[in-house]
């Protein structure tokens with residue numbers, strides 16, 4: 378039996394997370410997303426995903442220090458970032474950057490493992506983005522270090538050239554936690570397929586970035602921002618949305634393959650979007666988003682997924698729209714690595730079947746007889 382888009386198919390076992398499990402909801406290694414987003418740090422969560430358990434205080438401090446030490450970019454990588462056109466999508470910057478790093482610092486050499494590659498990429502993806510961005514937008518060659526010892530603060534600092542505002546840093550830290558892991562989504566499954574061929578970790582991550590780029594997956598947050606920012610007011614949003622729905626257009630940031638009664642991450646990111654908007658004294662995108670949420674519930678019974686309010690939250694943090702999905706990469710690398718390690722731990726080549734719908738067996742005609 379075939380199922381379109383593998384919907385409802387269980388494609389393997391995993392101890393990394395539960396998504397929409399009855400009575401449990403979204404958990405990372407058994408911890409509820411609500412507890413993690415409220416009480417944890419992104420570094421704790423990344424450590425737990427990659428190394429299997431929450432760190433103690435000393436391990437946490439040491440891990441943060443380790444990530445700080447992994448932020449620098451080798452010179453050939455900087456040259457590549459400079460050579461990329463300014464028009465490059467930053468997802469392509471990360472996909473290409475991770476591929477090059479895989480040639481400069483190959484897995485298996487120098488004691489490098491999937492976990493250490495994960496740490497390196499988690500620490501330096503923000504540096505890659507900022508180096509490329511500042512070089513092409515401001516003609517600057519930046520030092521990719523910063524005084525901020527958090528992944529969120531480091532990214533905000535490098536992108537803006539100023540120390541991160543504490544509220545924005547905390548918001549981005551929580552968003553990174555929300556985006557860090559989500560079971561067998563398209564990009565993670567891509568990483569597992571690549572891993573199942575006994576390929577290397579960099580290849581798995583580069584493939585996962587490619588899968589995440591599309592607007593039905595990670596790219597939805599950018600598309601949601603474009604939509605929200607195209608409306609002048611909540612009234613305008615409602616009127617235009619009704620037209621879009623009549624034209625059967627997809628409303629980005631709504632719906633989900635697994636969650637049918639609500640995305641547990643959405644109220645958390647919505648609250649951050651509200652706090653950031655109120656702190657900035659500008660709630661226009663937030664108000665428009667709330668109206669869109671109301672109309673989607675009333676007209677379609679659909680709820681926002683994480684990407685919808687993440688768009689406003691990112692925007693209020695000062696993250697450029699084209700960087701929304703790349704920030705997702707920074708967060709999700711730890712989840713991808715957890716799955717690479719898990720796949721290797723009990724590997725079998727992932728190779729499903731297809732129901733054939735092509736022509737019946739037929740005679741091969743020489744080229745001159747084909748008409």
Ligand code: COA
Pocket residue numbers: 382592593594595597626627628629630631632633634635682683684
């Ligand atoms: N806006 C409007 N209608 C939507 C919709 C949306 N965002 N998402 C789903 N629908 C409609 C579909 O058109 C379909 O209607 P139909 O039965 O009349 O044809 C119905 O809801 C079922 O949708 P389906 O495409 O089967 O859901 P799916 O499980 O295959 O897809 C998504 C899930 C996430 C890909 C889909 O909801 C979507 O494209 N959302 C927008 C992109 C997005 O936000 N992605 C991020 C996901 S975290």
